[in-house]
Ligand SMILES: Nc1ncnc2c1ncn2[C@@H]1O[C@H](COP(=O)(O)OP(=O)(O)OP(=O)(O)O)[C@@H](O)[C@H]1O
């Protein structure tokens with residue numbers, strides 16, 4: 001059997017793939033946070049709870065209404081987009097002129113409420129969500145078996161991240177978004193409905209969390225705590241990548257997922273803290289993050 | 296030729312938070328006219344422009360643009376009536392390239408200038424089209440700030456201190472551009488500190504003081520009012 005640094009290659013590749021799957025979730029989640037922070041100036045602490053809600057909606061859809069995984073991939077993000085728009089209109093729009101702290105506190109409170117609602121209904125034990133038939137089984141790559149569902153999560157999230165990046169950096173709509181992020185008042189004075197864009201940005205950011213939740217449902221157990229477990233690492237990713245950088249959050253998310261995977265092979269004791277160790281080092285060397293701009 | 300009113304500001308009061316900045320501004324700009332607002336630092340000229348665009352805090356009074364009452368409109372609705380705003384701080388976006396800055400403002404009216412026409416009028420911008428917006432020189436940024444509102448089909452241009460801090464050759468070039476824009480039929484409200492720049496361009500002038508119009512001067516009255524202007528503006 002081929003070995004690399006004393007570790008069998010399939011085991012190493014397996015962990016690397018698992019790391020990439022985690023990294024895909026990090027990337028999608030931190031991307032949403034970055035876009036929301038840029039436009040709304042709000043650190044969306046509810047992001048993890050909304051991701052969990054996405055996974056639960058997929059599970060509820062399947063359990064109660066026989067909505068398939070594929071429909072959930074479309075319907076759940078739409079539903080969460082509506083939820084996001086309602087949250088923005090009802091609460092967030094009043095906070096833009098205030099310090100970041102208010103947005104953080106409000107969304108933290110929302111996260112607790114959303115999580116509490118699901119815990120109250122379903123307890124903390126996980127609900128299984130079956131892998132759709134089309135994606136069950138594994139691909140034989142010669143040097144390893146790659147579960148099809150993992151490959152799908154990586155491909156799907158890369159596509160979503162690329163599409164988001166492309167829209168923001170390369171299209172006309174994206175130039176409105178960047179302009180409104182940089183100077184909202186002037187951009188509105190050019191005739192762009194900035195308040196509407198802000199509302200939709202939050203809706204889309206939340207939809208992205210919901211989509212990540214649906215993708216996660218078959219890979220992990222659907223559990224009311226899955227959001228708070230993920231969001232802590234995602235915030236570390238955001239800090240490492242630099243708040244507000246689109247490209248940075250994608251690359252950092254994927255990269256840290258892989259680093260975590262490799263750590264599991266070579267030094268499993270620190271695999272759950274390695275992200276935070278890297279965060280501390282990055283903060284020490286580049287306080288604005290790897291891709292952030294110093295203010 | 297009878298004058299058609301394009302912009303009429305009446306008894307305009309504007310606030311930034313608790314500070315009451317405009318105390319009953321009254322002014323009229325007719326279609327195709329170039330009108331200048333003169334005044335000392337802090338007189339309230341920038342605030343007048345920002346109030347017209349809906350960018351100050353609370354506003355009261357009346358602002359009619361092309362027959363529409365805009366005092367309660369949101370800024371994007373005001374812009375969509377065909378108003379182009381070139382702010383005092385220029386407001387070039389650093390996250391957009393020169394050309395993206397130029398193409399960013401959406402259409403607000405018909406018959407704007409084409410990109411080719413704009414590049415013919417501002418050849419520097421063509422050379423710098425791929426530069427990051429804020430990596431350009433002050434003069435280039437000023438040209439860009441003006442150029443980007445000419446593409447949109449705006450008929451009323453609000454230009455705030457466009458000659459400020461620029462080399463004499465560039466100021467001269469800007470004067471030529473304003474003349475060309477007048478020929479094309481644009482209606483222009485020009486805030487200026489630089490009296491020598493504004494005087495030959497403006498059909499009429501308003502002297503602003505303490506958030507009010509202190510005096511209106513027509514082009515042909517310039518000579519007779521010279522004493523007054525000298526005292527007021529130090530020119
Ligand atoms: N954002 C603001 N908040 C509070 N007060 C302001 C604000 N902006 C301007 N002011 C005040 O409003 C008054 C008028 O300012 P404005 O910028 O309109 O003057 P101006 O005539 O354009 O002069 P200049 O551009 O030469 O400084 C000044 O006293 C200024 O201090």
Ligand SMILES: [Mg+2]
Nearest residue numbers: 340341342383
């Ligand atoms: Mg001013």
